[in-house]
Amino acid sequence: MTTLPEDPSPRISEDDRDTTVQRLQEAYAEGHISHEEMDEHLHQALTAKTHAELVWAVASLPAEKPGTTSTIGAAGGRIQRRGAWRVPRTLKVESAYGRVHLDLSRALIEHPVVDIELQLGTGRARITVPRDAIVDIEGLRTGWKDPRYKPRRPSRPGGPRIRISGAMEFGRLKIRHARR
Incomplete structure (x- = not known):
């Protein structure tokens, strides 16, 4: 007997995870987030099982300027x-x-x-x-x-x-x- 996951969002691929980690590293390198924030968001990205969790990991990053x-x-x-x-x-x-x-x-x-x-x-x-x-x-x-x-x-x-x-x-x- 199989059980359904709690979150119905599809599972993520390693490429999705790598893209999120790269975005977080860039935000840290540009000074948008502190070392502690980066650690917290990296942990979220590396342990995420769904796309919703990955989006949450980068959602709090500063938005790009309009017209960028x-x-x-x-x-x-x-x-x-x-x-x-x-x-x-x-x-x-x-x-x-x-x-x-x-x-x-x-x-x-x-x-x-x-x-x-x-x-x-x-x-x-x-x-x-x-x-x-x-x-x-x-x-x-x-x-x-x-x-x-x-x-x-x-x-x-x-x-x-x-x-x-x-x-x-x-x-x-x-x-x-x-x-x-």
Whole structure:
């Protein structure tokens, strides 16, 4: 006979845990939290069993300033953000070749509108948005293949608006809504 867990949230992966630990270490290095706070939050992140517990570990970190732009770049290889990470108001992703995977389904999105600017040469890009997100790809220029995206009716009002712009030369972009 099996018993159900107390928290019905899905279990977390090691990548989710690593992303949370990295965010806490960055906050400590930038002076946003004390050594004691970092220890407490690291303990929470390292012993978390659900995504809700991971989100709690980073929820008390200072919010980024409105209008803040973050840039993720790589000449090649893989760019990946997933799990409990804080999404900036504007995110620039630059890659000459390689794969890009942005998973916003469990991320902390504090802004009603998030702009993602892609500057990609070749390779694939995949963006997973929250279930209730509204996606706008009008500002995206593609040189080879059109993005694969099937708009979804928001299941509940008030979801974030994700605006994707920029340029993709020979890559392929796939956007999907999270199932949960």
